């Protein structure tokens with residue numbers, strides 16, 4: 215992928231290193247000057263977020279991230295801010311060593327950190343321990359420092375990456391610094407946006423260090439950040455037959471809620487018609503709750519086959535179960551040669567009985583389902599969500615949404631888009647069922663699998679944010695998203 219808009223492109227750590235090298239080799243900017251620019255940008259960021267800050271503490275690790283910290287300490291002192299600088303280990307590498315000397319030549323004193331050192335009272339802590347060079351979990355003594363910094367309650371600014379966060383993957387293998395602001399240099403690292411990282415990074419501010427656009431042009435990026443999108447307005451002459459017909463299949467005994475949420479989301483996602491193939495016992499409840507739904511009793515494959523000719527997209531899985539009924543409907547749906555959205559038990563059945571697809575498919579696993587599909591544990595998924603989602607998309611020949619904080623969407627060719635919206639209020643039952651219905655509705659309206667998945671994920675997460683903005687995160691429930699979803703789908707976000 216070429217990256218013309220580097221603010222929406224996400225890079226692996228190796229790709230960021232390649233950009234650094236090009237800045238040094240092709241633009242002739244010495245690495246030490248990049249470090250100086252990073253420190254200057256960090257000071258601007260610090261003052262922008264905490265204009266009243268008079269005292270800061272900077273914790274410097276042994277590498278170039280620590281080098282950035284020493285130079286920030288020097289600049290802060292020059293600007294009249296009292297900076298106490300702590301070193302964790304000896305600086306390694308010419309630039310980091312030179313940065314430390316520059317701080318000391320300016321009159322600053324570096325305190326070698328040990329656990330007997332008292333943390334000074336400060337307005338802001340600056341985390342310059344580790345950046346993109348983090349290789350493993352923080353050592354116990356560093357983790358102890360992190361705990362003490364957190365306990366002060368004062369805000370933290372991270373230089374480049376919060377220490378302990380793997381900037382390449384978003385994994386956090388042990389302790390990590392939880393910060394209010396991460397000022398990241400040169401390019402957005404893909405790991406800051408997904409998995410455990412969103413719990414640590416706070417606001418991510420990109421500083422391009424005055425490097426020209428040409429640096430990013432032609433440079434490889436690994437993924438893209440989703441941008442807010444909607445669908446174009448409907449043609450005035452539109453009729454329900456133009457807007458697709460979603461058939462939602464599921465709702466075994468005792469699981470009516472999942473299929474109702476999915477089908478209602480398909481209606482609010484703009485599908486022209488929404489039918490439900492479910493157990494007889496759910497029909498009255500579905501019809502009385504949502505008379506716009508066409509609910510059908512389906513007791514086996516034949517009854518489902520009768521509904522297929524009118525459907526444009528099948529949403530398969532919410533509340534489907536993995537019993538004989540669910541399995542038989544699942545097989546019929548997968549053989550129907552219609553576009554599919556597969557979720558929940560639709561995915562669990564696929565993990566049990568792997569197979570290919572004949573038409574376009576979007577799969578929407580959460581990490582637990584993803585682990586079943588890949589035959590691994592959820593920890594393996596968390597270690598590298600980018601690798602997991604790409605492997606799923608490739609293995610199943612489908613567009614795959616790997617849900618959870620910083621949802622990822624991948625296609626079988628390896629393209630990946632990252633969702634930067636959503637909130638922990640959405641960690642509640644039924645949210646995934648909505649997503650299935652939304653993605654199906656978008657496919658029914660003519661989006662291809664990639665468009666439906668990326669637009670669906672972004673609308674769902676933004677609807678979650680809008681709902682949480684009005685009522686808060688705790689107590690947010692899936693149906694709260696339906697009205698904001700409709701607003702966002704129509705390009706309104708008030």
Ligand SMILES: NC(=O)C1=CN([C@@H]2O[C@H](COP(=O)(O)OP(=O)(O)OC[C@H]3O[C@@H](n4cnc5c(N)ncnc54)[C@H](O)[C@@H]3O)[C@@H](O)[C@H]2O)[C@@H](O)CC1
Pocket residue numbers: 234235245248249250252275276277278279280282306307343344345346347348349350351352353373374375399
């Ligand atoms: N090269 C460049 O062009 C620029 C680099 N910059 C800074 O340089 C950083 C990268 O510097 P480095 O590559 O030196 O990497 P780091 O400073 O992140 O850390 C590398 C050092 O830490 C050690 N280490 C890693 N994980 C450890 C752990 N868990 N426990 C103990 N030791 C560990 C490594 O062995 C190595 O000595 C960036 O994040 C950024 O802050 C900026 O100055 C901007 C420009």
Ligand SMILES: Nc1ncnc2c1ncn2[C@@H]1O[C@H](COP(=O)(O)OP(=O)(O)O)[C@@H](O)[C@H]1O
Pocket residue numbers: 580617618619620621635636637638639640641642643644645646647648649674675
């Ligand atoms: N902390 C979070 N941040 C952002 N989005 C979240 C968070 N927790 C859950 N979500 C989103 O909510 C949805 C939950 O889906 P899922 O786990 O399938 O729930 P369910 O099976 O109950 O419907 C996913 O789209 C997921 O990305």
Ligand SMILES: [K+]
Pocket residue numbers: 279341342343344345372373374375376377
């Ligand atoms: K850091």
